[in-house]
Amino acid sequence: MTAAEPSAYFEGKTLRQAMRRAQEELGPKAQMLDTWRQPDGSWRVHAAVREGDSNRPEGKDPSRGATDQAAEAFVRDLRQEVAELRRLVTVMETGPVAEAEARLRKRGLSPSVARVLWRVESRGQPSERVVKLSGGLRGERAPVRAALVGPTGSGKTTTIAKLAARYVMAGKSVCLVGTDTFRIGALDQLQQYARIMDLPLSVARDRDELGRALQRAADYDVVLVDTIGRGGRAREEVAELGELFRGQGGLRRHLVLPANADIEDARVSYQTFRCLEPASLLPTKLDETVCRARPLEVAVASGLPLSAFGSGQRVPEDFGFFSYPMIRRQLLGLDEAEEDA
């Protein structure tokens, strides 16, 4: 028996009573270390329990210090907390939250972005908290000076035509500028759209020519600059494109990314084009993917606003400006889910 082993003294009118009290306090495995008959005829016993033998209810040992008991209470609280956390994790992995997040993951989001978006939406804080809109393409207040940049074939020229048609329908004066003078036929596409909509088109082969074209178009409400597509990993070529924009005050770049690319490709494209300091993301080809929430992945990760989107090949029909209801319904599918429920 060591000093660390719990022990205590008990008294009773009879030896039996003193021993029963010891067992009540220390449990049935209490061992009597010593017994005394007292002058008044009552009995006193010294009893103890070996470590590991105790079945005594916790916190009832008067011989133990307050520090021990506080430590025990602390461990007990900790166990309860761990149990509660385990319960929550199980609910998250199998409950309605997990279901909602899984639905968002199916729509093309990574688990972390799905979780972030679901958290804000489910707390009634709409995606405004994590997804910004605009980027200055709507042009309600200021003239629009926009260059569309992005990977090859992402839909820049088509989107320029869609945008131009929207602005024309809104009664704005529009001028187009083509800078893709390297590829055979690239300008033809833009020229055809300019002809159909009866819009002026300038051609700029370098930074100076672009500067002059922008000056000439100073009186137009809207100037849209088409650029050459660059591979999503062609950092040097994209940096050259940056040279074209250097010093062109007021000309904002908008990054056109196909929504049907996988997450990794979209991330790499964003990394490649971010040196152009885009003012917004403009996802296209939303019609070509079931992972419709994917544009939100780059928007959340980059913090860039979403401006407009392309949802098909038809010019100008398959196009729109982002709104939060559209994001909820068409990208996150939340209202659909609520309607289904």
Ligand SMILES: Nc1nc2c(ncn2[C@@H]2O[C@H](COP(=O)(O)OP(=O)(O)OP(=O)(O)O)[C@@H](O)[C@H]2O)c(=O)[nH]1
């Ligand atoms: N399904 C679908 N197709 C689109 C969309 N936007 C563009 N396209 C198609 O994508 C193809 C490429 O479009 P372009 O506008 O030429 O793409 P680009 O980015 O200008 O291409 P480059 O100049 O070669 O880099 C065309 O066949 C378009 O019709 C869209 O929102 N949905």
Ligand SMILES: [Mg+2]
């Ligand atoms: Mg093009």
